[in-house]
Every structure is written in structure tokens, then in C-alpha cells.
Amino acid sequence: MKLKITFLTIVLFCQIAAAQQKDSIATQEKLSEVVVTGQLEPQSIKKSVFNVRVISKENIKQLAANNLADVLNQYLNITVTSDGNDGRSKVSMFGLDSQYFKILIDNIPLVSDTGMGTNVDLTQVNLDDVERIEIIEGSMGVTHGANAVTGILNIITKKGGGYKWQISAAVQEETVGDEFAFFDKGRHIQSAKIGHNFNENWFVNIGGNRNAMAGFYNNRKGKDYDKLDGLRGYTQLPKEQLVGNAIIGYQKDDFRIFYKFDYFGENVHFYSPILIPQDNYPFPETYYANDKRYITNRFYNHLNANGKMFSKLKYNASVSYQKQERDQEKFNYQIETHEEFDNNRETYQSKEVFYSTGTLSNFFNNDKIDFQLGYEVTNENGFFDATVGTFKDDQQQLTDIRKRLENYDVFSVAEIGLSEKFSIRPGLRFSFQSFFENQYASSLGLRYLFSKGLEVRASLGKSYRTPNFDELYTYFVDSNHNMQGNPDLIPETSTSYELSFKRACTFDSGAQIANNLAVTYLDVNDRIDMVLIQAVPTLVYKYVNINKYKMWNISTTEQYTYKNWNVMVGAGLVGISRKQDLAALNVTSDDKFLYSLRVNSSISYNITKWNTLLAVFYKYNGQQQQYVAGTGTDGKTAFFLNEIKPFSWMDASIRKAFFKNQFEVTVGARNLFDVTNLQSIQNGGGGDTTGGAHGSGSSGAMLGYGRSYFLKLSYNLNFN
Template structure:
């Protein structure tokens, strides 16, 4: 009888195991490990507890129906009644505390901001939508320590982070480096990213050269796109109409933006998604056909297909961009008997990005693999336009400048696969290899096709000493096919004074080889005369960053103070010889430094979100080393102030959002020749300015959203600038620089249909 009892128990246990319900706990499509699941029957007479594993998976022996409560330190507690025994995914959402947002940039595995050794600034979709932004530039321009300058002749914007220009900022799309440094500057045009596909933006300020290689001396901007893999159907469509200053018409003037996206889950493993966006900017300013801001048309198309299983996932993504910028020329002087005409230009861009990413779970850790191929083409199309007929005619052969880049990138990492434990000390590791193979050809290269190969082997380990201290040293060995490269090294430290206070310190040494554009590209038109320099040397940098964050206990207030110091040796910059009509080229500046500090206060509740911050950035001045200019300070400082507000009005569901930024004057000493031929230092500056955006939005049942607002409420257009004296980036002829197109108004409507 006793033996029969044991047999029945074994059979029952086997049956329960066979019918165990598998559940995966996720947040933003990332697994949540160490979540506690409390399972209680409907009569609340029996309770069992489970813990999710490293893949977020847990097997529940109880048979539905039952009540499940999922809790985790970094996420909101969720309670639900489960009626079905099928395989399920349970979604958790981050707590209101912004320190617990989940990030992936620079991490071994997805984790909260609070746990990361890096200070990561996260801008989520709600933040982007609240501003009514039409481009990534608009979003980032409202953030601290980030500035933009605009080239009206090409329609592109140049970014700076921590006082370093965009050539030192790595821009990633889902972790893949963007290719196509266009226009005048050797940097990515952030206006060429489809803002309607962005789920969130992760910004890390400071040296990231060990993790991401060249161009990451000042930091990383990682644009993470939306994926809808867990609904049966998802359809999202919308339009946004906006004035450009006082200009607007239905088809031409103003900004017209329409988008459509959809996804479909074929089964438990396969899903597909597609996104389309059409953006038209009608231009602004100037007189007649001569527009100060050129008209621009953009067409974005992307598609992706995903495969997911318990231990392996892979997806293929395609992104296409077609952009046309119209430079309308002034009418030519002709006889009254001839048909009037003008010479127009179109700047045409085509970009194809193919990428494949996969993740394989290896028990303790995972292997991540990325392969991408980018084909980027930019052409200047010059033609004769007959004004009476309104049609282009003869294409001129002297204006058909072209340049094309083909880039293959791969990255493979073993993340947290090797771990050691000794007492309360744990070692987590990352081993990786990446490579970039770039070729360029076109009429604007100095001679023939150009090629460059960059390979990197990198490793780091994160040492956790209990709950207080984390130390992450790392090193990268780099091979460049044109230049000799020294190793890049870094060390990051994070110390928890308490569960609410964290100190982070970091040091990094970076390396950046001159790009093919800086070495060989020629950009010559009516507004520019820039020639590459094949004798450039690589840049090296030493970067130090530190920050302290504190979350006030039992309140919704937090603050952060930070500081940084960047020392770049052989920095590549523009050089224009004295005199008129001189060619601008690139040169190595022996030394360039930036030094700064910032403070930020945040309040976040269900109804109110408030962020205010102040920064003070100094830029090194070469003339301060000149014996004849000892009174010139080594650093010239410029302040910034931001305020961002979100408030739910009177329980109506209407959200009021405000984004304000004050950019202080940017000063610089120039060596000016007096009437006697003597050179004397003279201070020049780009004046300060204010930007303010206001908006209202309302969502009904998570389906229909309507928004409206005003941008650039203070009606700013240009500011005084007496720094530029010619060269690559000149001010206007009246000594003013164009900043914005004046006060504008927008309205947007979006509709979303979801079927689970």
C-alpha cells in the first residue's frame, strides 16, 4: 500500500510537470529576470511563489484559473486573473522613478538606469510625441549639453555634445552605426532619421570608444526603433500639418507629414512590420525664388521580419530614404525676347540600410550578432529651369557632382557568458569583435575610388563587490588600413552610497582616424570651397566624466550633478587662409579641450513631470598659449538652461507640455589685423537666444490622439554673429546667423488599432 502511494505521488507530479504553464516576463521586449510571481487560487486558499530565470521565463504548476501577482524592484507590480493555460507573455512597466528605466546601450544585458555604470539619458516615445517634433534634431535641441548649427545651403544640421563636434559623436540605429556623413560637416545629418519609428533615444555622454570604436569620443546617441511583435495586428496612421513662420498652404508652403505603420504576428514565432513616412518642407525666408531655407522632400520606408523562440531570436530590417533639397536659382539676365530661365540645383540623397541582428541565449549569458550593409548616394543635379513653362530643361554637365559610400559593418559579442563568483564579489564579462569596411567613389573625390577598413577587438569586465561598488575596466585593440592605431582603454566606477544615491566616475582614451570625407572629399559650390587633406593625422583623446545622482526617499524628486573634461590631441578642424576666396581645408589642431559642469532636478508623478537643468561649458582657446595674448583666458565659457514641463489639466486627460531652452553666447577670440598690419586678439561672439515650444494633447481609449501647439513661441529667426569671417560656415552677409524660421503652429491626428 505504501509503495502504491509513492507511485501515485510520482505519477501526479509527472502529470503536473507535463502540464506546467510556461510564462515569459518582459518589459519593452526585453526579458525580466528575478521577478517574483505569486500564484493564488480564486478562493485564496492556496498560494505558491516562483522566480523568473535569466531569460524571464517561469513554469507555473498551478492550473488556471488563478490570480497572479508579479513584482520586481524596478517595475510596477501587476496583478491579473489568468483563465487560460496557453503559453503567455506578461508585460511589466517601469516605475515612475526615472532611475529605473530599462536601457541597452553599452550594457551586457538590458538593465535599469539605476544599475548601469554609465549615466544614460532616456527620451521615450511619450516625450517625443509631446513636443510634436518633426525631426530628431528638434528633440535633441531641447536637451542639456547638446547644440546644433545649421547650414542653410545644404539643409543639414551639425550637432555638438559636451562642446565636441558631431564627428566625435557616434549615432546608432538599433545599435548599428549610421553611415552617410553628408553636406559640409563630417557628421551624420540627424534630420535623415524617421522620427515616427522611434521608440526611445538613449544618450550616453562621455568616452565610449572601447565599446563602439571611432567617433565615440564625446558620447553615443542610440536611436531605438519600435517593434510590435506581441499583438496580432497593429495599425498606426497619422498626419501632422505645421506652418513655417507665417507661411502655409495645402500643398506647398509649410510642413506636411503623413505616416502609416502596421505589424502582423503570423504565429508564436514569426512577425512582420512595415513603416512609411512622407515629409514635405516648403522652405522659408528669402525673396522670390531665393529661399533662405531650401524646400525639402523626404520619403522613408522600412520593413522588418522577426523570428523568436525560447532561446534564439533573429530579425532582418530594411530602411530606405529618398531626399530632395531644392536650391532655386535667381532668374538670369536676358533680353526681353528670350524666355526667362534660372539655373536650379537639387541635392538628391538615396540611402539603403540592410541589417540582420540575432541573439542566442547561452545559459548564463548570450551571444549578440549584428551584420549591416549601407549604400549611401548623394548627387547634385544642376539644370536650366524655364520660368514661363515651369519645367526643367537642359541638364548642365558641370554641376553633376556625385559621391557614394558603401559600408559593411559587423559586430559579435559574448555578453555575460563568462562569470565568476567569489564571496560577495561577481565578475561579469563582455568579449567582442567588430569591423567596418568602407568604400567611396564619385566626382567629388580627389582621385579615384577610396577604401578604408577598421577592425576592433574589445573586452571588458564588470566587477560587482556586493551591492555597493561596481568597477568596469575595458580595452580595445584597433586595426586601421591607413593609419597606425594605439589601444583605447577605459575604466568606469559606480558606487552606491545608499539605495537612493549613486556616484559614477569614468576615464577613457579614444582614437579616431580621419574619415574618407576628411581625407579626399571636395565640396565646391557658390557657398562652399572645401578640399580634403590626405596628410591628416588621427585624433587621440583623454576624457574624464563624473556624476552624482540622488532620489529623495519617499518623494518624487531627484537631482543629478555632473562634470567632464575632454582633451583631444590632433583634433581635426577647418582651416581657411587669410585673404579673399581662399580654399578651406581640414587641419590637425595640436590640442583642443572642453570643460564643463551641469546640474539637473527632476520631479515625476502621475500628473506632473518637471525637469530643469543648468550647464556651463568651457572651450579651450588656442590664442591663450600665445605669448602676445597672455590676458586671454584658456577657456571661454557658455551657459545653458532648460526647463521641461508636462501636466495633466484638471483630470480632463489633456496633457500640457512645455519645452524651454536658453543657449548662452558662444565667445571666441580672433586674431584681427589692424591698420598698421599688427595682429591683435579681439573677442567675437554668437549671441544668446531663447527657444520655447508649447503643446496640448489628448488621447481617447489608447486609440485616437489629437495634438496641437506652437513652436518657437518667441518668434526667433536670426541672431548676431561676428565670429565667422568666411570659410566653411559663414554667417549671413548682414552678420547674422539663421537659427529658426519664426513662430509656427501645428496640429496632428493619429489613430491606432490593436488586436491582441
């Protein structure tokens, strides 16, 4: 703890020192720092009442990132968790999982298996046409509705360009750990884009991407291995992703309209380690296996129009239709002939969503007052069959489940400039729910600009999270298990507070410094968890609104730019309090705050003479602790402290441009410290009775496949 306090003292001293510079320091406001997320209209990041973090296109290029997981691995307050079996990655912020964090594309929440903008697989979000990524931490329920509890991430895509023709293509080859071959090992990515401005009004962009990950063998032997030793298959499953997108737009004067279409397809292949012999007497035995693949198809449509009406009112309206289907294809694979037979494909999960949102603003002819009215309509139709799990309907009958969830929301936001320096922004949303009780969200934001460029922001937000499909309808009962959903669940409610200090300045030497210090507090009530509700004669678990969650976080980011150098250092200390209750056993966990330290940094240097950029990214994830339920040596159920050991993650790249920046070569490495597993240690506990603990000792969860290397070749041609 002494080390943590010393580190934060140094950071705070840097903040105070920067705030005391002489009048020769001038604040900087760059055109590239225009943001749109949570704003009444696009405006500079300095004028935003929210503390918006921006991940630029340049940051994405330095990481040679192909999907969202590659980028967010380096973000300070976000943890990316990966499933070692199929490579799916989810986001966790402030210790709460992806159900509480909303991901949007051009302000439209992205459909996922069980959510709308939540539970998104980060590896399924391609970044080829991304202009920048904007992140706001804290409750954003007023402007973005349900489940925006810990924050939102908005991907801003590229629309049009400054040239008549824009053509680009890229090829990326990457190892998976130390495994690589051009066809059956490693990661292989190809992409191409073309953009055309027909005239000053019309533009069109078309692109495509293929990302093939051949699986992580580790100690496994692949799909054609024919020995009865359980080594057939892969440690991490192979998968192939195909992405296609197109956008067409028109703009004239104050009117803009665009239509965007995205297609995403993914095949994930599972090869069973169990071989089944075939009797071919008098010939030697042959083998086959019961294999399967998971097939995802997602279609995304977005029509947006914005402009002015009655020469004054500003409007912005979007309509989106999205559909995602997940199929499972079961088949037998003949090892000797490498052929499939008895294929059977069924859709086991699907979701169709109609979504629309719109705003009206600029009601007053007054630069100091603005007012926005908005609406949001969400209509989700979801289907899950018994392949996903067993479900009960409203009549408590075991069946496949098809449910329609709807909400119709109205919200209003005002932005009032009480003076040139002081702005206030209140907001309110009311949500008419088809399945749950009607909900509301509220917010209040304050911004004050002090002298010498110091910006202070404060915000208060109340939001809510609606229960997901599993929490409502799961019913898994056999001789060893009894786990039930609960259709009587109510939405969770949350309150967040944030206070931030920001300053950007320039010295006479040309050096630039930007400082951002933020303190956040989050309180979640009626938190849903699966708890033990009956102990005798059998153990029965059910999802219940029973737990509480509190979090506070202090984080700082320091950005230094001087000549060809760009250095960023960030640190965050997170304290989390979870109150967990086993109702049937009258056992409650300790709710004291448990702390974790996070540090991230990046450094880049531009060698102008060689047109080469060197970049290194580092993140330290400190020890994480949580109470989990288990049985002690006395046979009684209790909560024991579980610890996840700290680990570090480092990426590095070198990018060189040729032929007047038309051709770029990027080489680099991910996970330089070769992290593969998270070590988890439980202090106390003997046997498992609640499903949450398995006694004292240590265990490991797969985080990744270790150190990997990549080479990316990019070609860009722009001309009029």
C-alpha cells in the same frame, strides 16, 4: 558670473537636501528604465556603470517630433546647428561638432556623407518607429570605436508588440514661420504603420512616412517669379523626404533574430535668383533659370541574432550593409511654361559600408563577475567627384576620389561586482587600421550605491577620431584661394573624465524626485584644423594636427513628479579652451577657458477628466565665445574674441485623446520666441586675411524660420 554661481549654489543645495531625507524615502526603479547602450546585456538604468540619459517615446510624442532635430533642440548639452540654405541640421556637443558624436540605430552606426555614425543630418533621421533614445556623454571608444569622443546617441526601434494587430496612421500640418498653404507653403507630414504578430514567435512591422517642406519664402518670391530683381527662389530650400521601413523577427526561449530594412529618399530643390532672358522677337522676352536639385537615396540593412550557446555563453551579433548616394540634377526651368529642359543628373557622392559587430559574454557562473569579448569590422568605400570639391589622390594628381577605408577591431570589457554596492568596469579596444596607424581605446567605470538611494558613478575614457574625407583630400586652388587637405594627418586622441551623482526617491505624499549631477572634463590632442602654413608670396592653408581642445562641464537635472504634474529643470555650465596656432605667422591664440551657461526645463500637466496633456519645453543657450583670426587696425594678424549672443527656445503642445485613446489630436507651437538668427559680434579686427574674421561689428547666421504652429492627428488601433 555672480548670477551663474548663485544659480549653481541653489542647484547643489537641492542635491544635498534630497540626499538628507529620512528613511521614509524609498528609491524607485521602473521597468521602463531598462537600457542597452554600452551594456553587457539589457539591464536597469540603476545597475548601469555609465550615466545613461533616456529620451522616452512620451517625450517624443509631446514634442510632436518627426525627426531627430526636433528632439535634440531641447537637450541640455547638445546644440543643433542648421544650414539655412538646405535645412540640414548637425549636432554639436560640448562645443565640438558632429564629427565627434556618434549616432546609432539599434547599436549600428548610421552612414552619412562623410562618416559612419558621424556628420549625420538630423533631419534625415525619422522617429516613427522609435521606442526610446539613449544618450551617453563622454568618450565611448571601447564599446563603439572611432569618433565616439563627446558621446553616443543610440536610437532603439520598436520590435513586435503586445497585440496581434497594431495599426496606426498620422497626419501633421505645420507652418513654416507664418507661411502655410496645403500644397505650396508649410510642412506636410503623413505616416502609416502596421504590425502583426503571427504567433508568439513571429512578428512583422511595416511603415512609411512622407515629409514635404515647401521651403521658407521670407522675402523671396518662389520658383515662378519672373522679375529681374534677385528675389526669385527661397530663403530656405524646399525639400521632400520619403521613408520606408520594415522589420521581421523571430523569438523563442533565449533565441532572438530580426532583419530590419530602411529606405530614405530626399529631394532638395535650388532655384537660382538669376534669370536668363530668351530673345523671342517680335514677341516679348521670356526667361529661364539654371536650377538644380540634390537627390539622396539611402538603404539600410541590419540582421541581428542574439541568444545563448553551450547553455551559458550569451552572444549578440549584427551584420549591416548600408549604401548612400547623393546625385545632383542640373536643369533649366522655363518661367512662363513652368517646364524643365536640358536635365542632366550625375552621382557626385556615394558611400557603401559593410559593418559587423558582435559580443560574447557570461563566461563565468558567477553573478558578481561578467566578461565580454567583442569585435567590430568596418569596410567603407567612398566616392566623391569634382562637384563636391577638388581633390588630389596619393600621387598628387587632380582627380575624382574613390577610397576604401577599413578597420578591424577587437575589444573586451569586464564588469566586476566587488560587493552589492560597488562595481568596477575596465575596458580595452585595439583597432587595426588600413590607412592610419593602429589605434587603441581604454576605459574604466566605477559605480557605488550609497544608502538612501544615492548612486555615484565615475568614468575615465580614452578615444580617438580619424580624419574625414575633406581633411585628407581637399585641394581648392585658384587665384584667390589655396586650401589643401593632408593625407599625412594622424587621428586625434582624447581623454574624458566624468563624475556623477544620482538619486531617485519617493515621499510619503506620493511625490517623486530624481536628481542627477555630473561633472565632465574632456581633453583633445592633435586636433585637426585648417591653418595658415605660408604667408608669402601667397596665402596657403592646409589641414594640420596642431591645435588643442579642453572642456569641462558641470550639469544638473532635477525631475519632480506629483499627482498629475511632471516638472524637469536642468542647468549646465561649460568652459572651453581652444589653443589655435597660425604656424606661418607665429601667432597663437589665448587658451584660457571661455564659459557658457545652458538651462533647460519642461513642465507637463495631465488633466485626467478631459484626457488631455499640456506640455511646455524651454531652453536657454547662453553667450558663446571663441577666438578667431583676423587682421587688426595695424594690419597685423592676431586672434580676436568672437561672441555669439544668447537666445532662448520654447516649444509647447496640447494633446487630447478620444475613443479610449485610439484617436489623438496634438496642437502646438515651436520656437515661441520667434528666433531666426544668431547675432555674432567680433571685438576687434580690421580686414580679413585668414578667412576666419571680417573685422569689428556684428553679423547674423540663420538659425531657423521663426515661430511655427502644428496640428497632428493620430489614429491607433490595437487588437488581438
